[in-house]
Amino acid sequence: MTSRPADAASDRALDFVLRSTDAVTRVEVRSGLLCEFGPLYHRTFDERPAVVITDEVVAGLHLGELADALRAAHVEPFVQVVPPGEVSKTFDQLGQVQDAMARRALGPNVVVVGLGGGVVCDLAGMVAATWIRGVELALVPTTLEACIDACIGGKAAVNLPAGKNLVGVFHPARLVGIDARCLKTLPSRDVRAGLAESIKHALLTDDGFLEWHEGSAGRVLSLDEATMDELIRRNLRIKARIVERDPWERTGERMLLNLGHTIGHAVEAACAFRLRHGECVAIGLAAAARLSAWASLCDRALVDRVDAVLTQYGLALSLAGFVEDRGAPPSQPASADGRAELPQASADGYAESSAAAHGSNAGRTGLPTAGHESAAGLTGLPAAGHESDAGRTGLPAAGHGSDARRTGLSAAVRPESVLDYCRRDKKALAGSLRFVLLEGVGRPVVRSDVPLELVERACRFAIEGD
Ligand SMILES: NC(=O)c1ccc[n+]([C@@H]2O[C@H](COP(=O)([O-])OP(=O)(O)OC[C@H]3O[C@@H](n4cnc5c(N)ncnc54)[C@H](O)[C@@H]3O)[C@@H](O)[C@H]2O)c1
Ligand SMILES: [Zn+2]
Structure with missing residues (x-):
């Protein structure tokens, strides 16, 4: 293309x-x-x-x-x-x-x-x-x-x-x-979720798009028409530029679009798809930035910048950053051994487990219901509906990582289960995980040599925050 x-x-x-x-x-x-x-x-x-x-x-x-x-x-x-x-x-x-x-x-x-x-x-x-x-x-x-x-x-x-x-x-x-x-x-929650993908595209390019996001949050979040037209056009150009170099997903170039998605997809699956895809991508971006800094590919300033722009757009950096459910928050771990049921393979590196689905259309997907127990039951997460769940987990809490908030979503998901889902990612090569990391804004690199302890630390961050 x-x-x-x-x-x-x-x-x-x-x-x-x-x-x-x-x-x-x-x-x-x-x-x-x-x-x-x-x-x-x-x-x-x-x-x-x-x-x-x-x-x-x-x-x-x-x-x-x-x-x-x-x-x-x-x-x-x-x-x-x-x-x-x-x-x-x-x-x-x-x-x-x-x-x-x-x-x-x-x-x-x-x-x-x-x-x-x-x-x-x-x-x-x-x-x-x-x-x-x-x-x-x-x-x-x-x-x-x-x-x-x-x-x-x-x-x-x-x-x-x-x-x-x-x-x-x-x-x-x-x-x-x-x-x-x-x-x-x-719903504004879906708008914010989509913006995580826009921030991902901005991090992949050095054309000033990240600065644009930093300076345009008010106009973007109020859906100013000219601003949204510009945001959409710039995103499409970035995606098109990457796709044109790898239209059939063969050279690996298209893999760059996976920035934030390895841990993001894993969080999405570990939460039994109760969160929006984009919300999990935001968490994945914050984790990928940290992983990049811990692997000495970039300095801490980039992490702070990624955190700041995600926060500006109302996106949580970790599960601990989500406001708890208005109803009964999950307090049990995923299952007796603390794990949600692992999904099957997915062409995009993850799969939906049992009755839950993207957009929280619980029970209405074409994907199977787990034999005796729904994913909601396995994870202890509440069932959700598209319109009714906006107030439940949609708003990120100010800051993140407090013990109080760990009684909510972050308590229902274990870092080990996120790691398990990462390992099932199709981008995992013979057991070694491949991550898109950042040497800087517009300088993505694909690495399959990230030490396991750093990956574990990033998974822990995705759940508990810093
Ligand atoms: N083919 C690709 O390259 C590609 C890329 C990204 C995502 N996807 C796929 O896209 C799907 C997710 O897309 P999505 O996030 O748009 O979800 P979606 O299509 O399920 O839409 C989310 C919800 O928003 C509602 N909706 C749609 N437009 C609306 C509007 N203008 N106002 C109010 N409600 C509206 C829909 O009815 C739905 O309930 C996934 O299946 C994913 O695999 C494909
Ligand atoms: Zn995505």
């Missing part, structure tokens, strides 16, 4: 080319784009039929505008609404959507349009890649995670009972339309 000069018709347009397949992804970022999606679609796909895939939440919020815009461009959308959350990233859901497409007698000229978060983008990508051996894909991402990550790069996947994202494809969208106004309906 390579960046092309901005489209002459609009300096807001970005074009990327996936070199290996010569597929072109045209990305447009513009507040208000949703109601102007018709002409954009028409310019790219003419009046070809569209199947719009969205989820129940997004359908109630943003589908009307998109559907009206398509109709105005003489395209009658065939809409498929799926349940929200990971439960929809399954073969079963894929089959249901394609059965409906077959009943509608849609042919190879159909365009699959995904309107929603990363789950919908992934499902739409799988539908498009496999319908009559591949049809065109357009994405309209509506979460920050999807706007800055899932919508470009060409990857799509569904989950198996054995693990998350195990069956996937490379099938880049031809058109990505991003309207930052959609983010205004997103």
Whole structure:
């Protein structure tokens, strides 16, 4: 994938080319784009039929505008609404959507349009890649995670009972339309979680993006439209630059995008997916910064800077930094031996265990329920729902690491179980763990020689704080 000069018709347009397949992804970022999606679609796909895939939440919020815009461009959308959350990233859901497409007698000229978060983008990508051996894909991402990550790069996947994202494809969208106004309906907790990925991208580059974050928190957190447009564009450029050097994930370059994710994924799994992915990435970034300093790759000033910017954006540095549940906080360790059940393999280096899922859609995933006990039971963590849990663990406590807070989330997860999950990461090579570390801002390095005692210390930090 390579960046092309901005489209002459609009300096807001970005074009990327996936070199290996010569597929072109045209990305447009513009507040208000949703109601102007018709002409954009028409310019790219003419009046070809569209199947719009969205989820129940997004359908109630943003589908009307998109559907009206398509109709105005003489395209009658065939809409498929799926349940929200990971439960929809399954073969079963894929089959249901394609059965409906077959009943509608849609042919190879159909365009699959995904309107929603990363789950919908992934499902739409799988539908498009496999319908009559591949049809065109357009994405309209509506979460920050999807706007800055899932919508470009060409990857799509569904989950198996054995693990998350195990069956996937490379099938880049031809058109990505991003309207930052959609983010205004997103719970602020999800906005902050998405910002962890933005901070990750900023740490991977030395183009002043970290300074930009440091100076823009107020405007970003209030979702100022121009600021969000700029944030999204800069993120997409950074991801595109990395993906263009390793479109098929073969040279290792794409591994850099895993900064903060080894320990982040492990925390996510050890917490039975009760936290947002981005919240765990923030913890992983704080841990990776420490690991870098302890391994003498960078000095402590970088750790302080990473801590400060994450805190500025309301992200906790460790599980101890989360405010306790308003309900009964977990006080038991994960299980009799203090461990949560280990997940199966995952294409992304981790797996969902039993009934819990990303976004806390407990019990609604396509992933298996543990035989006799749910993950919630195993970890002692409370069950959660997408909207209702904002007050539970979403707000980071001021500071971190006090004994009082260790009675909450941090008491329910043991550092050893985080280490176990790290070891199951697909990036672990024959027993040795690979980490993306920092020699400085914009100077990431992949290391597989980090001493175990430092890894253990980092896992302990991720749970207990400094
Ligand atoms: N393919 C890739 O490159 C890639 C990259 C990153 C993440 N992902 C995948 O993305 C998924 C996570 O994506 P996500 O964090 O967007 O979660 P998600 O798609 O589950 O969305 C989270 C929740 O937000 C709701 N929602 C979406 N847009 C909204 C809006 N504008 N207002 C209010 N609510 C809204 C959804 O209905 C859902 O309940 C994971 O499955 C992950 O594997 C894929
Ligand atoms: Zn991520």
